[in-house]
Amino acid sequence: MKVYSGLAGIPVVKSSISYIDGEKGILEYRGIPIQELVENSEFLEVAYLLVFGKLPTVNEYKKFVSDVKKHLQIDSSIINLLEKLPLNTHPMKVLQSAVPVFSAFEDVEDVLDEKHHYNALVRMLGHVPTVLASWKRISNKEDVIPPDGSLSYGENFLYMMRGEKPSKEEGDIFDKCLILHAEHTINASTFTAIVVVSTLADFYSAVSSAVGSLSGRLHGGANERVFYMLSEIKNTEDIPSIIEEKLKKKERIMGFGHRIYKTYDPRAKILKDMLKKLSTKKENSLYRIAEIFEREALKRLGSKGIHPNIDFYSGILYNMLGIPVQFYTPVFAMARIAGWTAHCKEYLKENKLFRPTQIYDGGHNIHYIPAEKRK
Ligand SMILES: CC(=O)SCCNC(=O)CCNC(=O)[C@H](O)C(C)(C)COP(=O)(O)OP(=O)(O)OC[C@H]1O[C@@H](n2cnc3c(N)ncnc32)[C@H](O)[C@@H]1OP(=O)(O)O
Numbered sequence: 001m002k003v004y005s006g007l008a009g010i011p012v013v014k015s016s017i018s019y020i021d022g023e024k025g026i027l028e029y030r031g032i033p034i035q036e037l038v039e040n041s042e043f044l045e046v047a048y049l050l051v052f053g054k055l056p057t058v059n060e061y062k063k064f065v066s067d068v069k070k071h072l073q074i075d076s077s078i079i080n081l082l083e084k085l086p087l088n089t090h091p092m093k094v095l096q097s098a099v100p101v102f103s104a105f106e107d108v109e110d111v112l113d114e115k116h117h118y119n120a121l122v123r124m125l126g127h128v129p130t131v132l133a134s135w136k137r138i139s140n141k142e143d144v145i146p147p148d149g150s151l152s153y154g155e156n157f158l159y160m161m162r163g164e165k166p167s168k169e170e171g172d173i174f175d176k177c178l179i180l181h182a183e184h185t186i187n188a189s190t191f192t193a194i195v196v197v198s199t200l201a202d203f204y205s206a207v208s209s210a211v212g213s214l215s216g217r218l219h220g221g222a223n224e225r226v227f228y229m230l231s232e233i234k235n236t237e238d239i240p241s242i243i244e245e246k247l248k249k250k251e252r253i254m255g256f257g258h259r260i261y262k263t264y265d266p267r268a269k270i271l272k273d274m275l276k277k278l279s280t281k282k283e284n285s286l287y288r289i290a291e292i293f294e295r296e297a298l299k300r301l302g303s304k305g306i307h308p309n310i311d312f313y314s315g316i317l318y319n320m321l322g323i324p325v326q327f328y329t330p331v332f333a334m335a336r337i338a339g340w341t342a343h344c345k346e347y348l349k350e351n352k353l354f355r356p357t358q359i360y361d362g363g364h365n366i367h368y369i370p371a372e373k374r375k
């Protein structure tokens with residue numbers, strides 16, 4: 001028997017939700033290239049596409065958006081809960097704690113029932129932006145701003161978080177970021193979600209667990225670390241030695257490398273293009289640093305198939321949109337609700353409890369030693 005470390009290269013599902021060609025740098029959602037969706041669609045439409053397998057008709061989409069917007073308002077008990085938390089609680093932990101509480105507002109009769117899948121999806125898409133924006137305001141001792149359903153999904157989030165309405169351009173940029181983060185086959189957090197749902201736990205438990213999985217620095221948590229890494233650079237001439245030093249110490253370069261992509265992550269390319277366009281209008285020193293960092297890191301890592309991933313450039317865009325650094329990974333989670341839900345729903349069609357095995361390499365017949373005799 002052999003151990004498949006990290007399950008690398010082992011298929012655990014058949015799925016029609018998204019497709020990656022890691023050699024060519026291709027990503028498709030339900031067969032549609034990511035570039036085309038970023039160009040033409042909006043996040044909630046993409047969420048619908050991912051979960052229901054097709055683009056919605058005009059009426060289907062109207063109903064879906066209206067159902068999500070009905071859930072932008074959260075119960076005052078959730079705000080009370082947030083108000084009791086220590087002010088320095090990381091927003092990923094806040095999110096991980098808040099999502100299971102949403103189940104108190106839905107009578108989940110049967111996890112296999114598609115009604116639950118729909119209800120949980122629209123509730124989480126509606127509640128999560130409000131929880132995050134409220135936590136940003138509460139933790140800064142600012143007044144919570146109620147949602148404004150007349151704004152687009154992304155505009156409303158920026159408004160609730162910042163306290164001022166974003167421009168149309170800011171709303172569009174944010175929406176495109178959400179599309180790019182919505183889904184990515186069986187990554188660690190999506191795998192977590194389907195493992196949880198395979199026990200027939202509800203979708204809130206699956207998503208809460210997935211949020212925990214996404215928070216780690218080898219996964220979504222890298223976007224926050226990239227921002228700190230780049231912000232610490234005072235002089236661009238130091239970049240080559242900073243990279244050398246990290247590699248010498250066997251440290252990972254945050255925002256670089258991927259289990260599946262052995263070339264440039266197509267999402268990073270789109271984010272970089274968006275930043276490049278914005279930087280021609282307004283000088284952005286962090287983007288300039290990131291570009292030089294990328295060039296220098298690629299000189300050392302590119303030949304090993306280690307390139308920028310989605311987490312490398314996203315934080316610089318979020319920074320431009322006025323989103324505080326600790327909220328970069330939570331914003332990733334907000335978008336990924338779509339992918340997690342799509343996979344949970346798909347997995348339950350032919351559910352099989354996840355229960356892998358192990359190769360035991362411990363001892364046998366070892367006897368209990370009373371505490372006073374232990375060394
Ligand atoms: C949304 C996302 O989750 S995207 C990924 C976000 N995570 C990061 O940006 C963190 C930095 N990146 C990494 O740690 C890795 O690239 C991972 C974990 C994402 C994927 O790596 P894996 O496929 O598991 O490869 P693994 O960890 O086995 O690394 C293979 C080799 O590449 C090296 N390597 C991989 N990524 C990096 C990196 N970012 N910096 C330096 N070296 C790296 C490893 O040190 C290892 O070298 P070795 O064979 O000499 O020991």
Ligand SMILES: O=C([O-])CC(=O)C(=O)O
Pocket residue numbers: 183184185186187188219258259260309310
């Ligand atoms: O696919 C992965 O392993 C990580 C990733 O890029 C994502 O989840 O977006």
